[in-house]
Amino acid sequence: MKRVSAALLLVLVCFPLIRCAGQGxxxxxxxxxxxxRVDPADIETAGPRLSWIIETxxxxxxxxxxxxxxxxxxxxxxxxxxxxxxxxRVESDASAHVPYNGRELTSGIACYWKVRVWDxxxxxxxxxxxxxxxxxxxxxxxxxxxxxxxASETAPLFRREFSVPKEIARARAYICGLGYHELYINGKxxxxxxxxxxxxxxxxxxxxxxxxxTGLLRRGENAVGVMLGDGWYNQRAVNEAKYGWGDVVYGxxxxxxxxxxxxxxxxxxxxxxxxxxxxxxxxxxxxxxxxGETYDARLEQPGWSEPGFAGGGWTPVxxxxxxxxxxxxxxxxxxxxxxxLQTAVVTNPKPGVxxxxxxxxxxxxxxxxxxxxxxxxxxxxxxxxxxxxxxVDMGSTGVGATHxxxxxxxxxxxxxxxxxxxxxxxxxxRYVEMTGYPGQPAPDMLEGIVVYTAVEPAGTxxxxxxxxxxxxxxxxxxxxxxxxxxxxxxxxxxKCGWLGDAHVMAEMSIFNFDMPVFWSKYVMDIETNxxxxxxxxxDIAPGRRQEPGTHPDWxxxxxxxxWYLYLYYGDTEVIREHYEGMQEFLAHVEGLAKEYIVSxxxxxxxxxxxxxxxxxxxxxxxxxxxxxxxxxxARAAELLxxxxxxxxxxxxxxxxxxxxxxxxxDPAEKTFGSQTADAFALYLGLEPExxxxxxxxxxxxxxxxxxxxxxxTGVTGSLHLYRELSGYGYDDAALGIxxxxxxxxxxxxxxxxxxxxxxxxEKSYGSLNHPMQGGFDVWFFDxxxxxxxxxxxxxxxxxxxxxxxxxxLESAEVTHRSPYGVLSSAWTNKNRVFTxxxxxxxxxxxxxxxxxxxxxxxxxxxxxxxxxxxxxxxxPDRGCLVLEAGSGTYTFESRVDPDAWxxxxxxx
Numbered sequence: 077m078k079r080v081s082a083a084l085l086l087v088l089v090c091f092p093l094i095r096c097a098g099q100g101x102x103x104x105x106x107x108x109x110x111x112x113r114v115d116p117a118d119i120e121t122a123g124p125r126l127s128w129i130i131e132t133x134x135x136x137x138x139x140x141x142x143x144x145x146x147x148x149x150x151x152x153x154x155x156x157x158x159x160x161x162x163x164x165r166v167e168s169d170a171s172a173h174v175p176y177n178g179r180e181l182t183s184g185i186a187c188y189w190k191v192r193v194w195d196x197x198x199x200x201x202x203x204x205x206x207x208x209x210x211x212x213x214x215x216x217x218x219x220x221x222x223x224x225x226x227a228s229e230t231a232p233l234f235r236r237e238f239s240v241p242k243e244i245a246r247a248r249a250y251i252c253g254l255g256y257h258e259l260y261i262n263g264k265x266x267x268x269x270x271x272x273x274x275x276x277x278x279x280x281x282x283x284x285x286x287x288x289x290t291g292l293l294r295r296g297e298n299a300v301g302v303m304l305g306d307g308w309y310n311q312r313a314v315n316e317a318k319y320g321w322g323d324v325v326y327g328x329x330x331x332x333x334x335x336x337x338x339x340x341x342x343x344x345x346x347x348x349x350x351x352x353x354x355x356x357x358x359x360x361x362x363x364x365x366x367x368g369e370t371y372d373a374r375l376e377q378p379g380w381s382e383p384g385f386a387g388g389g390w391t392p393v394x395x396x397x398x399x400x401x402x403x404x405x406x407x408x409x410x411x412x413x414x415x416x417l418q419t420a421v422v423t424n425p426k427p428g429v430x431x432x433x434x435x436x437x438x439x440x441x442x443x444x445x446x447x448x449x450x451x452x453x454x455x456x457x458x459x460x461x462x463x464x465x466x467x468v469d470m471g472s473t474g475v476g477a478t479h480x481x482x483x484x485x486x487x488x489x490x491x492x493x494x495x496x497x498x499x500x501x502x503x504x505x506r507y508v509e510m511t512g513y514p515g516q517p518a519p520d521m522l523e524g525i526v527v528y529t530a531v532e533p534a535g536t537x538x539x540x541x542x543x544x545x546x547x548x549x550x551x552x553x554x555x556x557x558x559x560x561x562x563x564x565x566x567x568x569x570x571k572c573g574w575l576g577d578a579h580v581m582a583e584m585s586i587f588n589f590d591m592p593v594f595w596s597k598y599v600m601d602i603e604t605n606x607x608x609x610x611x612x613x614x615d616i617a618p619g620r621r622q623e624p625g626t627h628p629d630w631x632x633x634x635x636x637x638x639w640y641l642y643l644y645y646g647d648t649e650v651i652r653e654h655y656e657g658m659q660e661f662l663a664h665v666e667g668l669a670k671e672y673i674v675s676x677x678x679x680x681x682x683x684x685x686x687x688x689x690x691x692x693x694x695x696x697x698x699x700x701x702x703x704x705x706x707x708x709x710a711r712a713a714e715l716l717x718x719x720x721x722x723x724x725x726x727x728x729x730x731x732x733x734x735x736x737x738x739x740x741x742d743p744a745e746k747t748f749g750s751q752t753a754d755a756f757a758l759y760l761g762l763e764p765e766x767x768x769x770x771x772x773x774x775x776x777x778x779x780x781x782x783x784x785x786x787x788x789t790g791v792t793g794s795l796h797l798y799r800e801l802s803g804y805g806y807d808d809a810a811l812g813i814x815x816x817x818x819x820x821x822x823x824x825x826x827x828x829x830x831x832x833x834x835x836x837x838e839k840s841y842g843s844l845n846h847p848m849q850g851g852f853d854v855w856f857f858d859x860x861x862x863x864x865x866x867x868x869x870x871x872x873x874x875x876x877x878x879x880x881x882x883x884x885l886e887s888a889e890v891t892h893r894s895p896y897g898v899l900s901s902a903w904t905n906k907n908r909v910f911t912x913x914x915x916x917x918x919x920x921x922x923x924x925x926x927x928x929x930x931x932x933x934x935x936x937x938x939x940x941x942x943x944x945x946x947x948x949x950x951x952p953d954r955g956c957l958v959l960e961a962g963s964g965t966y967t968f969e970s971r972v973d974p975d976a977w978x979x980x981x982x983x984x
Contacts (some may be wrong), residue, residue, distance in 0.1 A: 088186030102195045103132045105171070106205035107897070110189075111407070111832035112592045112645070117286045118212035118405030122181065125649075127172040128191050128964055129897040130206060130918040135946035136962030137918040139169045141194040146178055153188040153206055165194070170918050172646060172871060172895040184336055191806050200665055212286065212405040213250055215694040219403065219630065221334040221348035225396040226355035230375075233358040234302040234331060234393060237383050239346050242297050243340040247293050249300075252403060255307020255333045256500045258365075259382035261292035261300055269410030271716070272528060274561030274597070275308045277618040278326045278399040280604035283406035289335065300347065301381025305331040305363045305500025309399070313367040314478045324659070325426040330396050332403075354390040356380070363500035365571060368458075369482040371496060374450060374488035393738050400510065401604075408597045409530040411560055413440070417524030422517060431506040432522045436831035437845050439557040439567035440527035441496045441505050446513070450490025453514045457521075458482035458505035460568060460844040461829070468509040471841040474569025480807040482568065498661065502527055504557060506831065506847050529559040532590040537856045547814055547822050551850035554832040555585055558847045562598060562618065566654030566835065566843035572616045573601065576630035576678060577848040580791045582640050584853040587892055595637050599650055602634045603657050604702060613661045629664040629677035629792075631696045634658055635705040638712075645895055646871025651712045659721075663701050665730070666818035672735035673763035680752045682849065684820035684837045689790055691750040696740050697792050700756050703732040707760075711867075714773075734763050737803065747774035752793025754778070758804070759796040772804035786820055795851035802859045805880035805981020810859070820822065823905045830834065859900045861890025866923075871895045877914055878956065879903050881977050891945045896920045908971035909971040918963040925956035935969045955980030 105128035110116055112127070126144060130137060143165050145158035152159055161178020166175075171193070181187065188720065213219060219707065225231040237360060249266065251259055259266040266287045273283035301449070303935035309326045322431035334350040359375040379385045420435035432442075437460055446454065459468035460480070470481050482503040508522055537548050547845045551958050558564040562573035578598060585591050597721070601618040613631040614622045635658050642649040651658075668674050679694035681687060689697075710725035725969055736757075740748050741764060748757050754775035757763050763771045779801065789797050799811035817823040818836040833849040835842035858864045862879030865872050879901060880888070889902035897917030904911045916922045926941075928934050931952045941959065945965070950958040955977045 079307075079326045091566070102193065102201035103130055104202040105130055105193055105204040107190050107205055108189070108191065110209040112590075113339045113407070115208050116407070117210040117288065118407060118484055119209050120214055120405055123174040123175040123177060125175050126189065126191070126211060127174065127895055128894075129171065130193065130201075131897065132317040132918050132963075133965070135964030136877040137964075138196045139171055139193045139200065139919045140196050141165050141167045144189060144190055144191045146176065146189040147420075148185070148187070150188050150206065153190060156203070160719065165200050173223055181211050183211055183218045185919055186210045186246075190529055195830075197523070199723035201869070207647070210248070210286075213284070213403070216403070219332065219334065220346060221332050221845070222350045223330050223332045223353070223396050223398050224349045224393040225328055225330040226391075227328075228355070228357045229361075230357040230470075231303060231305045231360035231363055232355050233303070233327065233377070233380055234349075234353055234355045235299060235381060235390070236347070237297060237299045240293055240337065243295065244290060244293055244337060245340045247288070247290045247335060248340040249287040249333065250284050251287065251302070251331070251333045253302055253304050253333075254278060254281050254326075254329060254399060255280060255309030256305040256313070258303045258499060259300070259330065259333075260287050260302070262294065262298055262380065263382040264292055266292060267410070267656060269412055270499070271307070271411040271560065273406050274408055274411070275618055276601065277401065277604040277608055279401050280608055281401040281404050282399050283405050284332075284403050285410070293337070297383040299381055299383040299385065300333070300335070302331055303499070304331060305360065307500060308365060308977055311365060313364040323341070324620045326399060328396075330399065332398075336454045337893065348711060351392060351395055353984040355393045356387070356390045360499065364480070366478055366482070367501075368483040368485070368503070368626065369498035369501045370485040371498070372487040372489075373494060373496065374487060376489065376518070378905060399536065399639075400953070401830050408561060408593050409529060409532075412530040413525050413528035414528055414530065416443075416558070417484050417526060419519040419522055419524070421518050423466055429467065430510045430517050430520070431466060431468060432510065432511070434506055434508065434522075435522040436553065437504070437557070438524065438553065438832075439560065439845070440502055440525045441498050442508055443495065443523040443525055444486055444496050445523070446488060446496075447488070447492060448488045448514060450488055450492070452488040452512060452514060454488070454510060456484045456511040458484075458485075458503040458568075459507050459509070460505055462507055463499075468507050472568065472844045473504065476841070478569065486979070488798045494896045497525060497569045502560065504566065504569075527560075528556045528558060529594065531559065531594055533588070535587045535857060535890065535892040537861065537888075538859060540886040541884075542816055543823065544860075546826075546852060548856055550822070550831065550833060550902055551584065551853040552588060553845075554845055554847045555581065556846050556852050557832060559594070562601060565848065568843050569843055572621060573598065574616055574620065574630065574848075575602065575633035576615070576627070576681065576791070577631035577846075578874050579636045580851040581847045582637055583644075584793075584844065586640060586644045586795050587854055587857040590893070592641060592647060595651050596647070597642055599634070599637050599641075599654060603654055606657055606661075606662065607636075609668060611660060613664070615882070623932045625693075627677045628665075628667055628668060628674055629679070629701045631661055631665070632705055634661050634926055635708050637943040638708075639708045639780065642715075643865050643867055643870050644872070646873065648715055652716060655712060658709060658712065662705055669699075669702065672699070672732045673700045673739055677701075680792045682836055683752070683788060683790035683793070684786075687836065689752070691788060692752040692790075692793065693740075696753050697756065699732065699736050699739075700760055700762060703729055703736060703762060704760055706732060733762055737764055741767075742797070745774065747778075751775060751783070751794075751797055752789045753777050755789070755793050755796040755800045758800040768771045769804065772800065772806065776801060776804075776809050777808040779809050779813065785809075785816055787813050791848045791851060795854070798852055798855040799859055801830075801853070805978055807880045810855070811880070811882045811885060819887070859864045859891050859894060860885075860888045862925075863890060863892055863899050863901050872899060873920050875899060875916065875920065875922040876925075877901060877922055879912065879927065881905060881910070881927045881972055881974070883974060894920075898927065905972060908972055908974075910968075910970045912968045913965065914968075916961055920963055922961045923950075924961050924966075925953070926955045926959065926968050926970055927955060927972050929955070929973040929976040929980075930971055931957040933971040936966055941968070
């Protein structure tokens with residue numbers, strides 16, 4: 077075995093705040109976070125939750141107590157004084173979600189903190205390194221600035237000059253520019269984020285962004301400049317006439333800005349947006365999130381955001397109304413440029429037309445590097461695929477419905493090399509068709525800029541099968557193409573936050589990325605939509621574009637996603653905050669039910685053969701979701717101390733279960749009728765008592781014999797199919813689906829040129845970049861790798877390890893960073909010897925299922941497992957030896973006979 081796996085090293089590199097400790101003992105806490113974030117500058121919660129981890133090689137390490145210090149300055153904290161809060165020694169093993177309980181915190185205050193802990197033996201750790209958080213603007217009265225606007229046919233520019241007479245200690249800018257904005261101080265852009273702020277229901281809430289501008293200011297004369305784009309706030313290109321979306325326009329672009337400058341002498345000065353600002357048309361002639369951007373470089377005004385600028389044509393701004401919603405800090409990670417792609421090939425299908433292939437489908441834009449005479453108009457159209465004649469094919473981008481094409485236009489200023497990127501649009505594409513360039517373009521004339529919400533990596537997967545690795549990476553590329561402050565369905569044709577798409581991809585996103593803040597924001601998007609639409613949970617959030625009516629299976633996201641935040645992160649606050657709305661949604665679904673059967677919904681969306689399910693009745697999946705939501709609500713009520721609600725929900729769930737089995741189960745055939753039906757029923761425990769093994773056998777038979785090794789599931793079934801097959805011992809059937817090369821299969825998509833997952837399994841004008849089809853990727857972690865959270869001890873405080881055993885897969889390795897540290901599972905299965913190295917984070921425990929034909933053959937670290945430190949042997953179960961393990965790194969070895977393994981799983 078390797079000492080440290082490559083995948084685990086990658087995770088540790090990705091998270092430099094998780095520092096390695098010495099051998100044993102109580103190490104200093106690390107990985108300090110406030111409200112799930114590292115050093116946030118915009119906390120709006122009175123008692124923010126603090127978390128830390130312990131990195132130690134000591135097995136079975138448990139925290140027995142902690143002490144948190146929070147100070148108003150780094151100097152005070154360095155002196156081991158907490159003038160804002162000194163928790164004292166608190167006898168507790170809590171190391172996540174510890175609420176601040178000190179002095180009342182005011183707007184803008186900086187809080188510096190550190191923590192030390194004691195282990196189970198009472199040994200005290202060193203202090204952690206310091207971390208910090210800052211409070212945002214906590215009340216509407218904190219906003220002394222005015223909303224301003226400017227009547228302009230282009231993306232307007234705003235500016236104001238001001239003086240800084242003294243030495244600066246700290247400066248923070250708070251800005252909300254709708255739809256999108258960029259902030260400049262003294263000619264330099266502040267921050268590396270793009271497409272700020274994130275999309276919301278602007279009549280309910282709008283995000284302000286906090287910038288640390290201390291380093292951009294200088295003593296003497298200064299200038300602030302802001303450029304505005306339409307974004308989602310003023311999205312006019314696709315509307316009622318073009319797509320039947322109704323009134324999707326909130327208003328003309330507008331801006332509010334205030335900057336707090338703290339001087340070294342303790343005095344404070346504010347620079348705010350008001351009627352003293354001036355504005356001008358800018359070089360962006362038009363910008364739209366669907367139609368693209370047009371930029372005339374001849375209209376640039378060099379120095380427009382610097383002091384002393386003397387350009388003409390600037391006029392006073394107009395004071396305008398606020399958008400109507402509450403101003404909230406943008407807590408989600410910003411959208412950023414995350415990767416740069418080089419052009420793979422350039423073709424010339426027609427005279428004057430050049431097509432750039434960026435090598436893969438993605439979301440973002442291109443960076444143009446061009447030298448051409450002033451006034452040269454270069455047009456770039458973006459598409460996911462090519463027509464037979466080599467030209468771009470716009471069909472999959474939704475042009476038939478939106479009646480707009482993804483097009484960027486750049487008008488050259490002339491005089492040398494010009495480098496340009498759009499600011500206020502993004503596209504879903506692989507191919508770029510360029511016209512208007514007077515010459516033969518080189519491949520490096522365009523670079524692909526991959527753009528998405530900058531969520532941190534939280535997991536890795538790799539295995540011995542290159543095809544599985546490719547499928548996993550394809551699922552990741554599809555997911556990141558659809559993270560743009562909301563979880564979108566596709567980056568080209570709709571860009572909408574469909575609730576059904578969200579809940580089927582939520583778990584796979586959590587295993588791969590750090591998602592608690594992102595998903596919490598989206599749950600609030602559902603809530604704000606609900607508020608503005610009379611309490612109805614509609615199918616899309618946020619935004620005004622809606623489909624007629626509401627579908628209970630899609631609306632289930634409002635209950636499921638808070639559950640996943642609890643299950644994977646131990647976050648109860650999202651459930652507490654949304655409990656009333658979740659309860660109202662469930663009551664709405666109950667009102668739709670007839671004898672506990674819900675017949676409305678989209679069903680098992682997009683199985684092979686088309687969008688609508690044919691093998692699985694909509695009533696089956698909608699009723700199953702009804703049951704799932706009710707079970708979650710019973711658990712939520714228990715967590716919140718509402719026993720009467722919990723009892724009522726448990727009673728309702730029991731009645732739904734009875735109705736479901738009576739209506740859909742075929743006792744003669746021992747099946748619910750389809751792959752999706754059987755898999756979903758098994759996942760939820762909706763099969764009759766004692767029938768689970770029979771239903772699993774029917775499911776496997778349908779896959780292997782009836783469908784020839786293929787899946788027949790839509791997005792609902794695909795999420796659960798592989799889990800349930802492998803959970804009942806049909807690992808080889810589950811794995812075999814991914815190895816099929818004919819239709820329907822992911823490999824068949826690859827043969828058709830796919831580099832991301834398609835909306836449909838057939839070549840059509842559906843989207844070619846749809847993350848809902850990637851929900852299966854969760855199984856790569858909790859099935860192949862075998863790492864699962866425990867609902868009874870959420871947030872991976874207690875984990876369950878149970879890996880896959882299948883023919884033809886010799887090794888696999890997964891890692892996941894939990895709130896308590898990195899979990900890992902790396903196994904090899906060769907010559908009937910199963911070698912497995914796992915890592916259980918400090919201050920947590922795990923139940924470990926070691927595959928073993930003969931439990932007596934299991935060793936740990938070369939010793940009989942019964943003598944291993946930190947382990948308690950529970951006994952054999954379904955072909956495994958079950959162990960309870962404290963924290964630490966363990967290496968198991970056992971004998972595995974495939975036939976004995978299958979028999980032990982209860983396979984029929």
